[in-house]
Amino acid sequence: MSHKRIPKRKAAIAVGGVVALGAAAILLPNANASQDGASDGVVAAPKTLKAGDASDLATRLAGTLGDAYAGAWYDGEDKRLVVNVVRGENTMALKVRSAGAEVRWVDNSTAELQAGAGTLKSEATIPGTSWAVDPRTNKILVTADSTVTGDKWDQLESTVESLGSGMATLKKSAGTFRTFASGGDAIFAGGARCSLGFNVTAGDGSPAFLTAGHCAAAGDEWSDQQGGPPIATVDQALFPGAGDFALVTYDDPATEAPSEVNVGGQTVPIVQAAEATVGQQVFRMGSTTGLADGQVLGLNATVNYPEGTVTGLIQTDVCAEPGDSGGSLFTQDGLAIGLTSGGSGDCTVGGETFFQPVTTALEAVGATLGDGGAGAGGQAGGQEQGAGQEAGDGQAGAQDQAGAEDQAGGQDAGAGQDGAGGQDMQDGTGTGSGRHSGQDSGLSRTH
Numbered sequence: 001m002s003h004k005r006i007p008k009r010k011a012a013i014a015v016g017g018v019v020a021l022g023a024a025a026i027l028l029p030n031a032n033a034s035q036d037g038a039s040d041g042v043v044a045a046p047k048t049l050k051a052g053d054a055s056d057l058a059t060r061l062a063g064t065l066g067d068a069y070a071g072a073w074y075d076g077e078d079k080r081l082v083v084n085v086v087r088g089e090n091t092m093a094l095k096v097r098s099a100g101a102e103v104r105w106v107d108n109s110t111a112e113l114q115a116g117a118g119t120l121k122s123e124a125t126i127p128g129t130s131w132a133v134d135p136r137t138n139k140i141l142v143t144a145d146s147t148v149t150g151d152k153w154d155q156l157e158s159t160v161e162s163l164g165s166g167m168a169t170l171k172k173s174a175g176t177f178r179t180f181a182s183g184g185d186a187i188f189a190g191g192a193r194c195s196l197g198f199n200v201t202a203g204d205g206s207p208a209f210l211t212a213g214h215c216a217a218a219g220d221e222w223s224d225q226q227g228g229p230p231i232a233t234v235d236q237a238l239f240p241g242a243g244d245f246a247l248v249t250y251d252d253p254a255t256e257a258p259s260e261v262n263v264g265g266q267t268v269p270i271v272q273a274a275e276a277t278v279g280q281q282v283f284r285m286g287s288t289t290g291l292a293d294g295q296v297l298g299l300n301a302t303v304n305y306p307e308g309t310v311t312g313l314i315q316t317d318v319c320a321e322p323g324d325s326g327g328s329l330f331t332q333d334g335l336a337i338g339l340t341s342g343g344s345g346d347c348t349v350g351g352e353t354f355f356q357p358v359t360t361a362l363e364a365v366g367a368t369l370g371d372g373g374a375g376a377g378g379q380a381g382g383q384e385q386g387a388g389q390e391a392g393d394g395q396a397g398a399q400d401q402a403g404a405e406d407q408a409g410g411q412d413a414g415a416g417q418d419g420a421g422g423q424d425m426q427d428g429t430g431t432g433s434g435r436h437s438g439q440d441s442g443l444s445r446t447h
Contacts, residue, residue: 046080047100052335054081055277061099068092070106070113071135074279076295081277084135106138108167116140116163117302124159126152127306128177130352131168132298132315135278140168141298141315143352145177145344175344175351177305179214179244179325186287186323187211187248188226189219195287195327197339198270198358199257200247202235203366207257208249210361211326212339213239214307216246231255236365240308244341245361246326259369261285261328270328273358273369274335276314282337284316284355286324289347294318303354305342313354314338319347329355336369 049057051074058072061083068089073082081101085093086109093103113133117140120131128145142160144153160170187196194215202208209232216237221230230251237246250257260267263285276282280296298315318329320340329338338355345351362369 046102048079049081051277051280051331052274055275057081057099057101058277061096064095065092067109067111070108070110070138071133073135074277076279076281084138108138113140116167119163120159124156125304125309126156127304129156130301130303132301134298141171142168143171143173145173145175147176173344173352177303177342177344179305179342187222187224189222192218193287193323194325197326197328198336198369199259200367200369202247202249206249206253207255208247208367210339211246211248212341213237213244213246215326222248240305240310242311243360244310244356245339247365247367261330263291269334270330270336271334273362274337275359276337282316282318282329282331284318284320284327284329284340286320286327286340288321288323292319292347301354312360313341314357316353316355318353319345319350320353321346
């Protein structure tokens with residue numbers, strides 16, 4: 001597969017302070033249009049919130065509302081948090097409004113949706129399928145890739161139907177779910193290429209980075225150049241199972257590991273890890289396709305890869321391709337959100353992409369984000385470089401070493417258990433073709 005093309009959904013970027021979303025705002029359906037005509041009095045308008053603040057508020061309300069809480073999502077157009085409240089829970093609805101969020105009445109409780117997901121797990125764990133709760137529809141979104149046909153499709157369809165009307169929707173994807181082994185800078189091991197996610201500090205204080213767990217199957221020692229000397233060694237890895245992440249420690253304890261994402265010609269400072277919110281605009285960096293953007297579609301997603309089932313992922317519509325695995329998912333204001341795991345499609349036709357939450361990975365491996373605080377927030381100054389550069393203009397930035405690497409397509413890097421699964425890690429042609437040069441107007445979406 002050749003990757004010498006510009007991603008369909010590309011993005012332009014700049015640093016130098018937090019910038020208003022402006023034209024980059026996420027256009028979501030009007031929340032009021034889906035409230036089933038419910039009206040329980042005139043109330044004050046919801047607060048205007050940043051996506052990160054909305055995520056924090058949603059977490060607090062989830063703990064306060066108990067069984068009345070049925071998920072939440074971020075309306076990027078109006079910059080407000082919409083909270084699903086089970087119909088009839090009027091007292092809890094008042095708490096939501098008092099906290100500054102908008103109430104949306106729904107029929108399916110969180111417990112009912114979780115029970116439905118449990119049924120899918122026991123009755124329809126079929127390679128090439130995924131499911132996640134979509135709070136905007138108050139249903140489980142079930143997706144099947146192109147390999148799910150015949151009896152497998154019939155089994156999946158009948159299981160979805162058994163959940164009852166209004167509990168789930170079934171979608172067919174034209175692509176094939178696979179891990180995207182082949183953000184950030186390119187890293188190499190065993191003939192495979194992945195992407196560095198975020199630099200972190202390991203529990204013993206040594207410099208390290210996070211990447212996808214399935215990348216670790218390619219080898220324990222990783223280099224920043226194809227065929228180059230190792231610079232880091234896998235310390236911990238998980239895939240498949242309850243995540244897809246790996247902690248890789250730098251061999252030289254004096255390695256400088258700044259808390260930033262290299263987007264080609266400049267860097268974005270990463271200030272902290274954060275939970276994703278449905279509806280949130282996010283950006284992905286990978287060594288194959290460069291910078292791409294989209295929005296979060298679902299949380300706690302389950303994906304059935306050929307190598308096994310992975311749970312607890314973030315589902316998005318951000319494109320990715322082989323080689324992008326492990327790459328950074330982040331926000332315009334420097335929040336680390338996820339690590340690229342896999343999905344279907346590519347950056348020409350689009351598709352579904354799944355990410356390992358950074359917060360979960362950090363907790364599991366006992367690491368902290370960045371270099372322990374030194375310079376974590378001081379990278380913004382002087383970053384403005386060249387207005388008007390189009391995203392995907394072919395600038396390789398710091399990835400020049402990856403661009404000319406011709407790794408013959410179809411290398412089986414064994415991204416799975418014991419190297420099984422034979423995932424096509426990356427053909428390597430045109431690495432960095434989607435890299436982006438500096439913008440001075442903030443993260444934005446171009447189509």
